Amino acid sequence: MVRPLMFHDDRLFPAEERTRSIARELYATVRDLPIISPHGHTDPSWFASNAPFQDATDLLLAPDHYLYRMLYSQGISLDALKVRSKSGVPATDAREAWRLLAHNFHLFRGTPSWIWLNHVFSQVFGIEVFLSGETSDFYFDTINEALATDAFRPRALFDRFNIETLATTEGPHETLKHHHAIRESGWGGHVITAYRPDAVIDFEDERSGRAFERFAEVTGQDVYSWQGYLEAHRIRRGAFIDAGATSSDHGHPTAATADLADGEAEALFLSLVKGEVTAEKAELFRAQMLTEMAKMSLDDGLVMQIHPGSHRNHNAGLLDSHGRDKGADIPGQTEYVKALKPLLSKLGNDPRLSVILFTLDETSYSRELAPLAGHYPVLKLGPSWWFHDSPEGMMRFREQVTETAGFYNTVGFNDDTRAFLSIPARHDVARRVDSGFLARLVAEHRMDLVEAQELIVDLTYTLPKRAYKLDQPRLNLSSVQAAQ
Amino acid sequence: MVRPLMFHDDRLFPAEERTRSIARELYATVRDLPIISPHGHTDPSWFASNAPFQDATDLLLAPDHYLYRMLYSQGISLDALKVRSKSGVPATDAREAWRLLAHNFHLFRGTPSWIWLNHVFSQVFGIEVFLSGETSDFYFDTINEALATDAFRPRALFDRFNIETLATTEGPHETLKHHHAIRESGWGGHVITAYRPDAVIDFEDERSGRAFERFAEVTGQDVYSWQGYLEAHRIRRGAFIDAGATSSDHGHPTAATADLADGEAEALFLSLVKGEVTAEKAELFRAQMLTEMAKMSLDDGLVMQIHPGSHRNHNAGLLDSHGRDKGADIPGQTEYVKALKPLLSKLGNDPRLSVILFTLDETSYSRELAPLAGHYPVLKLGPSWWFHDSPEGMMRFREQVTETAGFYNTVGFNDDTRAFLSIPARHDVARRVDSGFLARLVAEHRMDLVEAQELIVDLTYTLPKRAYKLDQPRLNLSSVQAAQ
Amino acid sequence: MVRPLMFHDDRLFPAEERTRSIARELYATVRDLPIISPHGHTDPSWFASNAPFQDATDLLLAPDHYLYRMLYSQGISLDALKVRSKSGVPATDAREAWRLLAHNFHLFRGTPSWIWLNHVFSQVFGIEVFLSGETSDFYFDTINEALATDAFRPRALFDRFNIETLATTEGPHETLKHHHAIRESGWGGHVITAYRPDAVIDFEDERSGRAFERFAEVTGQDVYSWQGYLEAHRIRRGAFIDAGATSSDHGHPTAATADLADGEAEALFLSLVKGEVTAEKAELFRAQMLTEMAKMSLDDGLVMQIHPGSHRNHNAGLLDSHGRDKGADIPGQTEYVKALKPLLSKLGNDPRLSVILFTLDETSYSRELAPLAGHYPVLKLGPSWWFHDSPEGMMRFREQVTETAGFYNTVGFNDDTRAFLSIPARHDVARRVDSGFLARLVAEHRMDLVEAQELIVDLTYTLPKRAYKLDQPRLNLSSVQAAQ
Structure with a gap:
């Protein structure tokens, strides 16, 4: 059953109401501050060339060790996820690799990847349904279409x-x-x-x-x-x-x-x-x-x-x-x-x-x-x-x-x-x-x-x-x- | 003063009401599921012979290292608790050993033994008063009577x-x-x-x-x-x-x-x-x-x-x-x-x-x-x-x-x-x-x-x-x- | 801006109301019990001579390693805090040393020193404004005046x-x-x-x-x-x-x-x-x-x-x-x-x-x-x-x-x-x-x-x-x- 992707405004705040309301107030003052990212590992060639990103698998799955290490720990091969090996990038179909993530998205429950990905899906791509086997292709197509537009260049x-x-x-x-x-x-x-x-x-x-x-x-x-x-x-x-x-x-x-x-x-x-x-x-x-x-x-x-x-x-x-x-x-x-x-x-x-x-x-x-x-x-x-x-x-x-x-x-x-x-x-x-x-x-x-x-x-x-x-x-x- | 043994339905749930009500709902779905116990140390002879258990001390106190280690740490001898030594099981009177547990039950406040024992007392034996010096003999007799019945065989x-x-x-x-x-x-x-x-x-x-x-x-x-x-x-x-x-x-x-x-x-x-x-x-x-x-x-x-x-x-x-x-x-x-x-x-x-x-x-x-x-x-x-x-x-x-x-x-x-x-x-x-x-x-x-x-x-x-x-x-x- | 020093009666109790009200009740029974201090490092000469304490810096800042280690970690010299070195107590003006604490009191946010000092300020000295650059001298004078009285002898x-x-x-x-x-x-x-x-x-x-x-x-x-x-x-x-x-x-x-x-x-x-x-x-x-x-x-x-x-x-x-x-x-x-x-x-x-x-x-x-x-x-x-x-x-x-x-x-x-x-x-x-x-x-x-x-x-x-x-x-x- 397809269920909505809800990304609640109060997420990550303590449940206790007295504390939550203070947290809301504090967060409101910094929610829109610019991001200072003084330590990271993005690829500077993205910003030099400003070329469009390739596809959902290439951008979000294959390079993210948080994702493929969890899938690997449950017996899924890195080749099936299109993760580069010493022989190069596997010939795996990108859509099939994405489906593996979608079918196994329950493995990320309780992990930060669940939060990060759902943030990206909902806030960056505007997706409103939850990732699952049923919605895998919808995700793959939606993300790829967006990536082809200028608004999604680096x-x-x-x-x-x-x-x-x-x-x-x-x-x-x-x-x-x-x-x-x-x-x-x-x-x-x-x-x-x-x-x-x-x-x-x-x-x-x-x-x-x-x-x-x-x-x-x-x-x-x-x-x-x-x-x-x-x-x-x-x-x-x-x-x-x-x-x-x-x-x-x-x-x-x-x-x-x-x-x-x-x-x-x-x-x-x-x-x-x-x-x-x-x-x-x-x-x-x-x-x-x-x-x-x-x-x-x-x-x-x-x-x-x-x-x-x-x-x-x-x-x-x-x-x-x-x-x-x-x-x-x-x-x-x-x-x-x-x-x-x-x-x-x-x-x-x-x-x-x-x-x-x-x-x-x-x-x-x-x-x-x-x-x-x-x-x-x-x-x-x-x-x-x-x-x-x-x-x-x-x-x-x-x-x-x-x-x-x-x-x-x-x-x-x-x-x-x-x-x-x-x-x-x-x-x-x-x-x-x-x-x-x-x-x-x-x-x-x-x-x-x-x-x-x-x-x-x-x-x-x-x-x-x-x-x-x-x-x-x-x-x-x-x-x-x-x-x- | 004898006080009631209350074993609350909400025990161990977070106090915060929003969280507690979700916990209640989740627990309700698994409360009655069968127990899978794939790793333990019970004695298989109990189930082979199906002989009745002996008495409260022999069943609940003398073999339980969680209990006698705490009592020992406060200066009570293992002999007085009827714990087997190299010379065999001490001749200590089982009722007297049980009284030592009862008199010192406050030592278990805040420990899992408090929860486990009170669960056993209330849910397995149906006891409704709290264990103490005053209720020690009542406990000892109640448990022993139950153990003598077929319903309490292994x-x-x-x-x-x-x-x-x-x-x-x-x-x-x-x-x-x-x-x-x-x-x-x-x-x-x-x-x-x-x-x-x-x-x-x-x-x-x-x-x-x-x-x-x-x-x-x-x-x-x-x-x-x-x-x-x-x-x-x-x-x-x-x-x-x-x-x-x-x-x-x-x-x-x-x-x-x-x-x-x-x-x-x-x-x-x-x-x-x-x-x-x-x-x-x-x-x-x-x-x-x-x-x-x-x-x-x-x-x-x-x-x-x-x-x-x-x-x-x-x-x-x-x-x-x-x-x-x-x-x-x-x-x-x-x-x-x-x-x-x-x-x-x-x-x-x-x-x-x-x-x-x-x-x-x-x-x-x-x-x-x-x-x-x-x-x-x-x-x-x-x-x-x-x-x-x-x-x-x-x-x-x-x-x-x-x-x-x-x-x-x-x-x-x-x-x-x-x-x-x-x-x-x-x-x-x-x-x-x-x-x-x-x-x-x-x-x-x-x-x-x-x-x-x-x-x-x-x-x-x-x-x-x-x-x-x-x-x-x-x-x-x-x-x-x-x-x- | 000078702001009030509020030392709330519910401080340090869990925010959740069900728990807080129990905490209040428990605390009330021990709030006024005598202090047993079986391990400490106060100077027995204080109680032998019963001489008045010198001043705020000498009593509260210069000997307290919790305070001067934090200030030192942010680049403030120990001399400026009047902390004794091998050459003796520095000639630093005590009021100036106190001002350094006052100006940098934000460094202690979230630390126990914040709680201890505010307790001392409000409960021992009766001060009702928060320590800051603006209130530094008021603090220094208020504390020193109190220390000169018999009521503040050891x-x-x-x-x-x-x-x-x-x-x-x-x-x-x-x-x-x-x-x-x-x-x-x-x-x-x-x-x-x-x-x-x-x-x-x-x-x-x-x-x-x-x-x-x-x-x-x-x-x-x-x-x-x-x-x-x-x-x-x-x-x-x-x-x-x-x-x-x-x-x-x-x-x-x-x-x-x-x-x-x-x-x-x-x-x-x-x-x-x-x-x-x-x-x-x-x-x-x-x-x-x-x-x-x-x-x-x-x-x-x-x-x-x-x-x-x-x-x-x-x-x-x-x-x-x-x-x-x-x-x-x-x-x-x-x-x-x-x-x-x-x-x-x-x-x-x-x-x-x-x-x-x-x-x-x-x-x-x-x-x-x-x-x-x-x-x-x-x-x-x-x-x-x-x-x-x-x-x-x-x-x-x-x-x-x-x-x-x-x-x-x-x-x-x-x-x-x-x-x-x-x-x-x-x-x-x-x-x-x-x-x-x-x-x-x-x-x-x-x-x-x-x-x-x-x-x-x-x-x-x-x-x-x-x-x-x-x-x-x-x-x-x-x-x-x-x-x-």
Whole structure:
């Protein structure tokens, strides 16, 4: 039976009426604020070329690891979902792949994907029936027809979504040509990049050899010498700042940092470059590079983001057939207090440095991260991340972090997504959950309403702009460059 | 002062009225569904002999570690509670032991035992006053009188409790004679077994020597050779399947798995058999045996249950005087991501395998277990377990697991109990807590009511039957056997 | 704009009306009960001299690490807050320091400091406007005027706060002269001490050398011999008992305990005394000393408190400039199950011993601490502590501990504070949060109202008195002494 897709105005607010009515009031003040998206993984070529998106499966299903990991967990093959493997994109019919999602949409009950997709369906495409086997083809056709119109091209959606700033993420060996094209196009959308040097820092990543080659090409440095390698980083950081970057991003297996003597760091680097790679040495080098990046930030002002704690590509069979990043990354225990000590002992009190910490290990919220951020001037906490970018996850973050770190040692919401159409949905969830959390504090007389009204604006808009230095005149960034 | 025992119809539902009324509606649809109990520890001899239970203390107090561990923690001796020690059952007067429970019933405030016992008292025995020092003798007499009647014999209670399937747990060295007797009795109760081979897998268990001897006797194999040992497992798994088993159960200290080469596994086994037991070797052998059991499951279809993470018999003095399993098992940190990698690398994508994971370490819910189960086709999550088989524990399980793993990578409720009379109470708690959790999602417009209505039935009935293969024609099981 | 400071009668109660009205009723029964503060860090010289407090900054800001750590985390220097450094108290104007707090009071939104301070401001000083830049000077003057009056001298506040017993904490090398002065003064306030021997147990503490010297002086023992060292502890424990102590307190980095043979313990001690200090040996000695202290408790009856799990003085730069205890202590993962095994194997069932466990690692609540306390007769759980001494922290403690350990294996609330004026605020928060927790259990029909009414009194008053042996005739304590 076809049933309506109802997307209620009170969604995600606490059921209790006293609290709900406060939440409604708080949310109303931020509902229409522009979106600040300082950390994400959309493809800048979309905005450079402004070509129409292909179809529902290609846009919404095949690239979204939240969707295909759940379907895969229930025995559905990635090929049937048209997910790219090492042999390329499967020949699967896109409509058939979409039907698999539709028939199995019940698997997403209780997950954030249910909320995000229904938001996209109802708010972006105006669909009014619920996704199911019966409505699958209607969805597929409706979405495809819309995507063929100019109103659904990337730049039009960017404007419609009221995005003030959108950051993508690129490697140090990448050319940033799409960002240059966007800037030169005359389109007013503020799309910036972020500096993610993992590929030339992690000697355990099988792609590092090729990345080093391109890192050398693009910088003209001898990246196999320690000084040349560091200089190449400085050059690229400058180029990224030129393309609007205000932050670097570091996705390491652990939060380990190190502070080796210069000679030791160089010897370690040269040994790794020679191919003498062990797990211990690779880990120590990643640790040392966080400190090196922090030192460069003293000069160029890039905000550091540290995203540790994922066991990447855990599924050996799938890595073999489909390669990396296929929904098989699994979080593990992550320690911060000892791990960050070397970096913090060196730079923890330096007003020029700003480090944003993320975690996949929620046990660190109240035990380690809130106490660290509630003390060290250089530290702030990123929002609940990845698996925890969800209503319950966001609420646990606020409940477990706030009492020790307060709100002002956090940085507002990051969507961290490659699913462009879900960006308004994700920010809307964050605004609603934060409204609900603040409403409870007000209802329990633990905060005044006037304070909550200020806070909801800060959490939505002010804090992300400040934390990512998007509130500073862009002139500053150019002058940093000029000095290089 | 004697006060009434009130067992409210709305118990365990959220207090907020909007949510409570939805919870009521959801619960009403599953309140009278049959009980599926696919994992538990009741004594099959009860149903084989159908002899009346002895008395209140013998049935409800002395064997229930939840009760006597709490009383012991407050300084009451196990002898005074008539708990069996190494010297046998103490001569303590049963009525006096019961009085100790009654006088100290306040200790159970806020614990699930309060709910379970009051359910048993009011719903099974029809008692209408609260347990206290004053009502102790009234309780003792009332319960004993009831137990002496035919209506309170094991089979009558089984039928009255509306149990569709009840699984017990036996070791590979045990004869299953009670299961055979039940089957031959003509009584229609579906009591099945589960294969729990720990006693012949854990060389650190002081009982393993005797278990090996009986394992050899019952299988006729040379269980001290590697091939004979594996063959003996295959034989017994077949015999257990013949007695209705659809699952094996593995209660290891950790979740470690291994995938040794054949020669290495054999060498390790032979070394252990020779008595060369170290903690490391015993651990590696348990790890390897999880993989061996998984390989056998590919052929015979037994669902694997892995229950890790308990430091057994932590209290040295009590182990000395009273032996194992006296309420002194304490959970510890449990790691899954690295631990399960060898097994998952070998078999994680094999559609013939199904593994149900349990934990005593709630920190693994959102960090490790939900991400693993939300990806690997072979994995499902068992319900909140043992210390966490409680309203708050169940709610944390749903809140921390659902957003990443969804509902359909979970397996419904297991009571896991040896307290037969508490089975309806425990299933009722699970149905109520799940109704409350779903009601909140509906009230917060994160799920439609029609979806919640389907889900509450799935969580209560469909998922446990499917996960434990109790929804398959039993013919299948026979044909598996015939093929051996 | 100046806005009113409203401190609502329903603060901290759940918003849902059914639950809130029960919470109100429960709270009303304990609102005016005397304060039992069996663990804290106020300065006994205040009560000995009864001199007026200096000013708002000196009393409320400069010594409160909750306040200055948050301000420091946002880039405000400790000097500007008049926090003592190694060079002494900065010359900063007290009024200017106070203005920094006032201007930045928004940083404390959502933290317990907001509640505690607003309680102090409104309930102790009668202020009716909210703290802000505009009201800063009004606050500073109002508070200072009050402090100059007799009604705000330490003893007057002690009486006004309705404190029945207040424990301070002293080291074994300290003279207890203030406690003697209080006793001899004829004032009726019951101020007792607690025995905290860390300074002569932790060879990694740079203060231990001087502490040993004074330990020798004050006891007349050869504290560099093992027997003399143990005897010195016995002597001082006796002296502390004479000054009212009923407990010892142990703030170790971990919960490790050890049970070495006599010769081994002595050899370890002598090696450390000789200066052969390694991290491993220092840790083993601390571990052994917990067992030695427990053995002494069998004789003299002191309740042991174990407070593990803090990485002290994490900020290297700040330790250098400002010394210890400047808000830079960061919790870490803390293991209890293996750590406590040696002590529990020796004494875990001894009715003469009582050990109260605290944690900064909330993951241990449901996994380790509740199962341990719900079994071992010697163990009880201290309340949520330090960073977790907050509404959310207290609620998580009850939610995660109660189902396994019950209420009666906990010890009620400890304020653990050096901020004397915040004591009523902190106890009020605990009473309100406990009332809210119990109210939810009643509203969900998981507990009868009559049980909740008994419990709220027990949690507030009965349990702390019993756990800290404050319910025993003081005569007993004297007779213990007489026997020495």
